[in-house]
Amino acid sequence: MTRLSRQRAIAFDFDGTLTCADFNGRFEREFFARLAIDPARDERDRDEDVLVDERAVVRAGADPWILATFRATRALRAAGASELDARAMIARHFRPAIEDAPSPFRDGVGALLDALDADGVRCFIVSNSPEVSIRARLSTVCESAARVVIVGDAQKFSIVDAERPLAREWQRSLGASRRFAGAPRETLLGRGRYLDALARVCASAECAIHELTVVGDVFELDLAAPLLLGARGCSIDHDGRAPWERAALASIGATSAADPKTALAL
Numbered sequence: 396m397t398r399l400s401r402q403r404a405i406a407f408d409f410d411g412t413l414t415c416a417d418f419n420g421r422f423e424r425e426f427f428a429r430l431a432i433d434p435a436r437d438e439r440d441r442d443e444d445v446l447v448d449e450r451a452v453v454r455a456g457a458d459p460w461i462l463a464t465f466r467a468t469r470a471l472r473a474a475g476a477s478e479l480d481a482r483a484m485i486a487r488h489f490r491p492a493i494e495d496a497p498s499p500f501r502d503g504v505g506a507l508l509d510a511l512d513a514d515g516v517r518c519f520i521v522s523n524s525p526e527v528s529i530r531a532r533l534s535t536v537c538e539s540a541a542r543v544v545i546v547g548d549a550q551k552f553s554i555v556d557a558e559r560p561l562a563r564e565w566q567r568s569l570g571a572s573r574r575f576a577g578a579p580r581e582t583l584l585g586r587g588r589y590l591d592a593l594a595r596v597c598a599s600a601e602c603a604i605h606e607l608t609v610v611g612d613v614f615e616l617d618l619a620a621p622l623l624l625g626a627r628g629c630s631i632d633h634d635g636r637a638p639w640e641r642a643a644l645a646s647i648g649a650t651s652a653a654d655p656k657t658a659l660a661l
Contacts, residue, residue: 402516402627404600405659406593408611409522409529410498411458413655416612416633417498423463426492430484434470441635444580445552451580452552456635457613464489494528503656505536511659512539517600521546521592523616544599550588551616557587562594565604565624573623575643582643584620593621610655614640622647629658 407413427433441456445465455465464485471481511518518539520529526547534540557563572581597604605625611617612631622628628649630636644651652658 402608403602403606404517404519404596405511405608405610406519406521406596406621407655408609408613408617408631409520409524410460410493411612411633412610412617412631413504413520414498414500416631416635417459417496420459422459422492422496422498423466425496426463426467426488429488429492430467430471432467432470432474434466436466440466442579442637447552447554450554450583452554452583453613453615454637454640456637457615457640458633458635460489460493461613462635490525490528493524497532500532500536501654501656503654505538507656507659508533508537508543509539512542517544517602518542519544519546519596519600521549521589521596523547523549523551544596546592546595549592551586551613553588554583554585555587556585557590557594559591559594561597562587562590565590565594565620569620569623573619575639575646577639577642579639582615582619584623586616586620589616590620593626610658614644618644618649619647622649629655631655631658 440462443455443465444451445453445455445461453461455462467485468481471484508518520543522529524547526545529545529547533543557566566585566587569584571585572583574581597607608627609618609621610629612633618628618630630644630649630651632651632653
């Protein structure tokens, strides 16, 4: 039995966690071709912020899909599209681009999920991607796919009030934001839809938040809120991580690993 398999439940992110964070630009090229744009690719973009309703919700370079969306939005606005039109165009082409240029699963993901299932660990996937898309892909790599509970469309970007009573309680305890040492701005924590999704996970697994392990790759979207609430966490590391994010992860007790298989063997 692995160290983390002694947890009652594990909630994995999907894109960039169970699949590879594809920094070779394959998705970006497909996405931009669909939008008929060719944005400038400045490495300084990685430290820019993605704004939703004029609030900084995540660093643009946190993963390649976020970075591509940031660059696409900037290019479309520069070409004269309104913010509303730019969002609509991106929404129309983002999912088809991912499905045409899918990032491969990390090595051993299927065997890992099957082993956890055999050990009696409840496995969940909480992702911004839709459940149907995740389910179709997962079924190709593991026999236990039907028993993995998928909470899709988790809306981790959304800074809104939670709806579930437990999630509302968590949101009140977290407060609106926290400033981590070395960070250029505060990290917003009131991600109500994500907290609702985590509350669903805890209800399904019949566990408290401190009995849940969260495995993800984006600090602000996947890990900050649940770890501050007491969940155990592991960050799937990649070259896009900012130094302040690494320090913040260490400060709230997250471990780091190259992939989920390594994380669960620590």
